[in-house]
Each structure stands twice: as C-alpha cells, then as structure tokens.
Amino acid sequence: MSSTDMDTGPVLAADGTPLKKSLARALRRQKMRALMLIAPLLLFILITFLIPIGQMLLRSVDNEIVSATIPRTVQALEDWEFVEGGAPPGEAVFEQLYEDMLIATEQKIHTRLGSRLNYEMSGMSSLFRKTNERRLGRFDLEEPLAPQFADIDEDWLDPEVWFTIQSNSDTVTAGYFLAAVDLQRTPDGIESVPDFSAIYVKLFVRTIILSVTITFTCLILGYPIAWLLSNLPAKSANLLLILVLLPFWTSLLVRTSAWKVLLQQQGVINDILVWIGLVADDNRLALINNATGTVIAMTHILLPFMILPLYSVMKTIPPSYVRAAKSLGATDWTAFWRVYFPQSVPGIGAGAILVFILAIGYYITPELVGGTDGTFISNRIYYHISSSLNWGLAAALATILLALVMVLYWIYDRMVGIDNVKLG
Amino acid sequence: MKLKSLMVGATSALAFASIAQADGHMADSLTVVSWGGAYQSSQQNAYSIPYAEMTGTEFTWDESSAEAVARLRAMAEADNITWDVVDVVAADAMRLCDEGLALEIDHDNMLAAAPDGTPASEDFGDLIVSDCFVPQIVYSTTFGYRTDVEAWNGNAPTSVCDVWNMDDFPGQRSLEKRPIANMEWALICDGVDIADVYDVLETEEGVARAFAKLDEIKDMVTWWSAGAETPQLLADGEVVLGSTYNGRLFSVIEEQNQPVAMLWDWQMFDLDGWIIPAGLPADREARALDFLSFATDTQRLADQAKYISYGPARASSAPLVGQHAELGIDMAPHMPTDPANAVNTFLFNYDWWADNRDDIDAQFQAWLLQ
Numbered sequence: 001m002s003s004t005d006m007d008t009g010p011v012l013a014a015d016g017t018p019l020k021k022s023l024a025r026a027l028r029r030q031k032m033r034a035l036m037l038i039a040p041l042l043l044f045i046l047i048t049f050l051i052p053i054g055q056m057l058l059r060s061v062d063n064e065i066v067s068a069t070i071p072r073t074v075q076a077l078e079d080w081e082f083v084e085g086g087a088p089p090g091e092a093v094f095e096q097l098y099e100d101m102l103i104a105t106e107q108k109i110h111t112r113l114g115s116r117l118n119y120e121m122s123g124m125s126s127l128f129r130k131t132n133e134r135r136l137g138r139f140d141l142e143e144p145l146a147p148q149f150a151d152i153d154e155d156w157l158d159p160e161v162w163f164t165i166q167s168n169s170d171t172v173t174a175g176y177f178l179a180a181v182d183l184q185r186t187p188d189g190i191e192s193v194p195d196f197s198a199i200y201v202k203l204f205v206r207t208i209i210l211s212v213t214i215t216f217t218c219l220i221l222g223y224p225i226a227w228l229l230s231n232l233p234a235k236s237a238n239l240l241l242i243l244v245l246l247p248f249w250t251s252l253l254v255r256t257s258a259w260k261v262l263l264q265q266q267g268v269i270n271d272i273l274v275w276i277g278l279v280a281d282d283n284r285l286a287l288i289n290n291a292t293g294t295v296i297a298m299t300h301i302l303l304p305f306m307i308l309p310l311y312s313v314m315k316t317i318p319p320s321y322v323r324a325a326k327s328l329g330a331t332d333w334t335a336f337w338r339v340y341f342p343q344s345v346p347g348i349g350a351g352a353i354l355v356f357i358l359a360i361g362y363y364i365t366p367e368l369v370g371g372t373d374g375t376f377i378s379n380r381i382y383y384h385i386s387s388s389l390n391w392g393l394a395a396a397l398a399t400i401l402l403a404l405v406m407v408l409y410w411i412y413d414r415m416v417g418i419d420n421v422k423l424g
Numbered sequence: 425m426k427l428k429s430l431m432v433g434a435t436s437a438l439a440f441a442s443i444a445q446a447d448g449h450m451a452d453s454l455t456v457v458s459w460g461g462a463y464q465s466s467q468q469n470a471y472s473i474p475y476a477e478m479t480g481t482e483f484t485w486d487e488s489s490a491e492a493v494a495r496l497r498a499m500a501e502a503d504n505i506t507w508d509v510v511d512v513v514a515a516d517a518m519r520l521c522d523e524g525l526a527l528e529i530d531h532d533n534m535l536a537a538a539p540d541g542t543p544a545s546e547d548f549g550d551l552i553v554s555d556c557f558v559p560q561i562v563y564s565t566t567f568g569y570r571t572d573v574e575a576w577n578g579n580a581p582t583s584v585c586d587v588w589n590m591d592d593f594p595g596q597r598s599l600e601k602r603p604i605a606n607m608e609w610a611l612i613c614d615g616v617d618i619a620d621v622y623d624v625l626e627t628e629e630g631v632a633r634a635f636a637k638l639d640e641i642k643d644m645v646t647w648w649s650a651g652a653e654t655p656q657l658l659a660d661g662e663v664v665l666g667s668t669y670n671g672r673l674f675s676v677i678e679e680q681n682q683p684v685a686m687l688w689d690w691q692m693f694d695l696d697g698w699i700i701p702a703g704l705p706a707d708r709e710a711r712a713l714d715f716l717s718f719a720t721d722t723q724r725l726a727d728q729a730k731y732i733s734y735g736p737a738r739a740s741s742a743p744l745v746g747q748h749a750e751l752g753i754d755m756a757p758h759m760p761t762d763p764a765n766a767v768n769t770f771l772f773n774y775d776w777w778a779d780n781r782d783d784i785d786a787q788f789q790a791w792l793l794q
Binding site: 111 | 490491493494497519521522523524528596601632635646647649650660661662775778779780781782783785786787789790791792793
C-alpha cells in the first residue's frame, strides 16, 4: 500500500470498511441505544400527555355534530339565504328535518345537538329537547310539516334559528375561537360581542398582568433568601432550605385556606393592624377575595420555584469575585450590581420562567382567594370543562393560552436568551 | 361442636347460594358517586349500610359529584364507565340526559311505589324534571344571618329583600358566584311578580334590570363558589348575611351552635337525586337499579332526614320524618319543605336555565369583572 493510495482512497477502518461509514454506524448504534433508553419515557409522555392534549385542542375547531346529526337538512338548507325579518326555509327543508329528526330522536342524539347549538343561540337546547320522538310521532304526514313543527315550538319558523343551523353546519368551525376572543358571527359578518358579555380578552390580559406581578414579587422576596442560603455555612443553610421546602409538603388547599384565616377582614393580620392602631376598626383592609389575595397566596405557593434555581446558581458564584471587586475599590452596591448580580442572572431567568408558566395556568388558588378581580382565564376554562360542558370553547381558550405562553417564551428567549438559563 | 359449626356453615352456604341465585344477574359491587361530607354519610347511614346488610353488596364511594358531568362524558368517550350510581343536582341530570350519558328511567316500573300503592311517578310528582332523574332530596339555597350584629339594633331580617336593605342591615353579604338564584332574587326585590320572573329575565332589559338591582349591593358582596364558604364566613363574622344550602346552615346553627339564624323567605328550591350512567353492562345496571329502587323508597328517604336537614323528595316520606339521629331534635321544623319555612318558595325553572345558562352566565361574569 503506497502513500498515494492512502491520499486518494477513502480512509479505511480496521475491518476494511470506510472509516466514515463505520463511524456513522457506530454513532447510529449509539443513538439507537440512547433512544431505546428513553423510549419508555417518550412513549409514556406521548400516550398520556401529547396525544390527549392534541386531541383536546382539536376540539376547538371540531364541529361534525351538526352535519352528522341532521345531514339531509344541512344539505337542503344550502340554497336558503338568511334575510333580516325574512322567511324561514320552505317545506322541502322541513321534510328533510323531519326525516333527520326521526332518526336522531330514535338514537337520542337530538338533545346533544341542541346543547351544541345553544352555545351559539340561547333557546336551541329546549327547542331540540321539545322536538322529541313522541311529538314527531303525532305528525300528520299528509299535511304540510312546517306548521306542525311550529306547533311544537314557534321558534322553528324563526329565520335566526335557521341561520344558526346553517352557519354552523361546516365540519370545522372557527366559532369557538371567535367566542374565545369575544367575537361572534352574525348575519352581517363577524362582530364583537356586546360589552355586557365580553369577558375573555379582559381575563387573558388580567392573567398575564397578575402572573407577571407574581413573578416579580417572587423574585423580590426570593432573591435575598437565595443569597442568604448560598452564603450560610452548610449546616444552617440546610435548615433554612428545609423551611423553604416545607410548603411543598403541605397540601395546596391547606396552604390556601391558611391564607384565608390570615388575610380576611376579621383575620389575624387585620386584627394586629387594628390593635397597633395602623388601621381603623371600621376600615379594615380588604386583603382577600380580590387580586391582592391572589398575588399574596400565589407568591407564597410559587416562591420555592424561584428560590431553588436562584440558590443553585448563586452557590456556584465564587465569593472571591465580590471580595476582589471590593479590594479594587468598589462600593458594596457596585460590587453587587456590577459583579455579583450579572452572574446570578441565569438563576433569575430560570426561576422567572418557572414561576411565570406555573402561575399562568393556576386555577385552584385564584378560585378560592381571588374573589371577582383575582380570577384567571384558567378558572373559565375549568368552568367550561366541568360545568357548562362547552369543551370546544374550553379547548379554544386553552389553545390561545398555550400560544400566548409560547409567544412570551419566544420574546423571553430573545431578551434573556434561553441558553443563559440555568436550573442548577 | 364440630358438627354444629359444620351445619351452620352448610346452612349459611345454602342461604348464600340462594341469594346468589336470586341475584344471579346482578353485579355484587357498586360504585356510588356523591358529594362527600355530612351529606354522603347521611346516604351511607340511610341507604348503603342497610342495603349492604341485606344483599352483601360491596360499596365503593367516590366523592366526585361536583365534576360528575365532565367525568361521565370523558368516561363515555373512553368507553370505560366505572361508576354505577351518581348523585347529581337536577340541572346536571338534565344535561347528562340531553347528552345521552344517563339512562332513561321508567319511574313507575323501576322504582318502588308508596306504601299506599301510589305509583312512584305520582309520589315524586313534579320533581321528576328529567327522564333520567330519580329525585332524592329537596334542598334550598337560602340565607343565614348573624344574630349578634350591633348595628342592626336588635332587628332581624325577615324578607329576602333585606339583603338589599343597607340602611337597616348594614354589613358584608355573601352570594354565590353564579347567576342562578341571584338574578331571581334581584328581580323579586325589584318588584317583579313571582310568576313573571322568567319572562322578564328572558328580555335584555330584564337582565339589565336584575344587574342594576345587584349593583346596589355589589360593593358589599363576597362571592362564594363552594357551599362551605358562607357558613365559615358567617362563623368568622366576615359577613353578616349570606346565601348557602340550608343543610350547611343547619349544621352551623344546631351542630356548631354559632349565633346564626335562618332567613327562609323566597328560598330557592333545588333538587338532588340519582342518575345511572348509560351503557353499563347488564349485571351492573341491574344492581344499580335494584339499589336505587331500595334507596328511594318511602322509608329510606325519610330515614335520610335523620342525618341531614334536607327534605325527602317523595310526598309519602314527609310524615315519617323523625328526629336527628345524634342531636335528638325534631327535624321537621328544619326542613325547607316545612310549611312554616315554605311560605315563600321558588323552584328553579330548569328548562329556562338549560336554555339561557350559557348566555346569562357570560353576562354575569362580565358584570362581575366591571
């Protein structure tokens, strides 16, 4: 083998295969092994987390129920056009409606459609419930059907009812997303809902403002504690650390209820303030059942998530740097601000993002101590999931919240740089 | 001795075999969902313990009634229903029935008749608000007030409109953080005739009128979302007047001896009862129906009132209501249905709320945010 062969031909491994290939194979095997190692976790997350969330989010646009329950009516309704104060659709549509409703009532799915359409227009729920098997059974098929439907409920002749059915007959709807940002579809196009029922935009804004406030209060309270922890001898630091972790071991509900006892108008804090004469007895502070209550209780609950990343970063900052700065003539403030603080920024970054993301999705604490102006968008999501059963709207609200968090995360990355964030 | 125990064993085995044969098509365990707390233990005392003694059925209790609707829907979608009998309020029963998630009940054939032979549907009467619903209790949302408020000069509120009377009855109030009941009370106190309340509420002006009335006291209201909050607020002196479920107030007044009294005027009747999830396997469904038939017969419903101050849903149970099992006081005067308490009462219009709940609730939340 001459040296020229070596230069022109590919570099070979010991077994004669090209080195590049052999290396790639070895790496691939390594990658496969790594993948196999994380496979159980990956599958677990995929099956129990990502897929259900994805399915839930898809509900925000899913609208198959209308065209699946009354397919013939939807088709017959295509040519009809809504006119303000105009006529309802003709007899042909009612004939199809009769057919569809016969099948739907037999399968008992007509009420489900009623609940769905009731989200768009009040009254649809009982309209469909009333139009039941028994009443349809009494129809005289020789006679026109429209008046007989009107006998069940006059609303069947209301053009707005038909507009609602028609405009919601697509299998995919933007209606939930519109509702989630206080918009609605009217015969004249998309309009904002009247002021007296607009809530979601306000709630989104409030959720973000309060979450940012909570993040800042956590930072202001957590920073000195973390600094103290990292500068104490190990023994006392561990004791303090246990105190920081203690809230973790107490039930969330107990912690929140404890705040009620402390903060209410006849509570401990107000009693003390009245006793030392800071506050008049008939003018006690409203510290709970409002935004103040939410900020106080959630700051307490989320504080460890700020302290722990800060602590782990601060522990790695050599105390000699500050000492060096001082020996070179810096004042205490300059030494802190120019030398110590910049090194703790990765901890602040990590703590802030943890606290903010946890805060933005919280709902139990705001529900219990938030009153009316301290509740979050997640409280409405919970309401629509558990109480009103409007899962489509809940999914749309959740999707928007998720998107908002992602956008904020992106901005955060631009400002702080996610590479600078250190969890430990 | 040995022979004797062998014989006892043999007879009991025989007895067991005969029960097993009679119940051959029924599951031998039952998962019951309820609200927890004193209410659930009243159900255990009156229904499940005697039923278990009689049939040997094993009971599992789940305290998830508050989110029953959502959970049942999720179970139905996953096609894995783990609950057999679910305690829900009437409005939820209607929604579950509409969604096809609850079994339709033939009340006369599936439930026990009254002792005098009156069929179940007549005995329950109007309280069967949905085809899927087996009524159990009548409870009411009503007001309790502190009896030791100095600023009231020894007066006590006698009308629900005193909630709005800030001159004579100053102090913080508590109301539920949802429109139901509050809107009706507001209109009644704004002078709307009781028969017209829902007609007025149906119009935009009517809703605005109710909110305008509520605006008068909005600054002085603490809004609650859990039934236990008002009793706690009253006991702490945080509020002087507040709405909650009558059973909760009973417990504050009689069991905890707090200086609180009831204001029954225009109490809002509501119903609580059972549903069976749709699509259960036949053996479990049979067991659930058998249990319901037992648990909602005349005597059992009257028995429950020994443990909690909610009125039995059957007309025939009312005369059988006795004394509290532990306190030994007569329960009848504490029932929302007692004639002295039920001078002015109001039953929710379930159909109306089913139609308008989403719309009014959005407006109510927007109003709260203002």
